[in-house]
Amino acid sequence: MPWTSRVSDGRRCDICDAPVPSVHTDRRCPTRLLWTATKAGNVSQIQQHVSNGALINAVNRHGYTALHQAAFKGNHGAVITLIQLGARTDVQNRHGETPAITAHKAGYNALAVSLGYTSKKVSKSSKAVTGVCGR
Numbered sequence: 001m002p003w004t005s006r007v008s009d010g011r012r013c014d015i016c017d018a019p020v021p022s023v024h025t026d027r028r029c030p031t032r033l034l035w036t037a038t039k040a041g042n043v044s045q046i047q048q049h050v051s052n053g054a055l056i057n058a059v060n061r062h063g064y065t066a067l068h069q070a071a072f073k074g075n076h077g078a079v080i081t082l083i084q085l086g087a088r089t090d091v092q093n094r095h096g097e098t099p100a101i102t103a104h105k106a107g108y109n110a111l112a113v114s115l116g117y118t119s120k121k122v123s124k125s126s127k128a129v130t131g132v133c134g135r
C-alpha cells in the first residue's frame with residue numbers, strides 16, 4: 001500500500017506559509033510581490049497583488065509589514081493604499097516600532113502623524129481628537 005501522498009510536496013512558502021505550489025501556481029508569492037511593489041511605491045501593483053491574495057499584514061524576517069516599508073520610504077500613496085486595503089497600523093516590528101514610529105524615525109513626520117504617531121501612548125480606541133493642545 002503506497003504511502004499517502006500529500007496535497008503538495010509538503011513545501012510551504014516561507015513568507016505566507018501557503019502550500020507551494022497549489023496556491024503559488026507560478027511559484028511567485030503574492031506577498032513577496034506586494035513588498036516589491038510597496039518598495040517601488042507602485043500603488044496599482046499593490047492593489048493587484050492584494051487582490052491576488054497577498055497577505056497585507058505579513059511580516060518579513062525583521063518584523064516589517066508592507067506598511068512599515070511604505071512608511072520607511074515615506075511613500076504617502078502606498079501608505080494610504082495599504083491602509084485602505086486593510087493594513088494594520090498597530091503592528092510592531094522586531095524593534096517594537098509601529099509604522100508610525102518607523103515613518104517618524106525615517107524623518108517623515110507628517111506621514112508619521114497621519115499614521116497616528118504621537119509622542120505619547122494613546123489608547124487604541126481613541127476617538128478622533130479635535131483641536132490642539134493648548135496647555
Ligand SMILES: [Zn+2]
Pocket residue numbers: 013014015016017018024028029030031032
Ligand atoms: Zn507566499
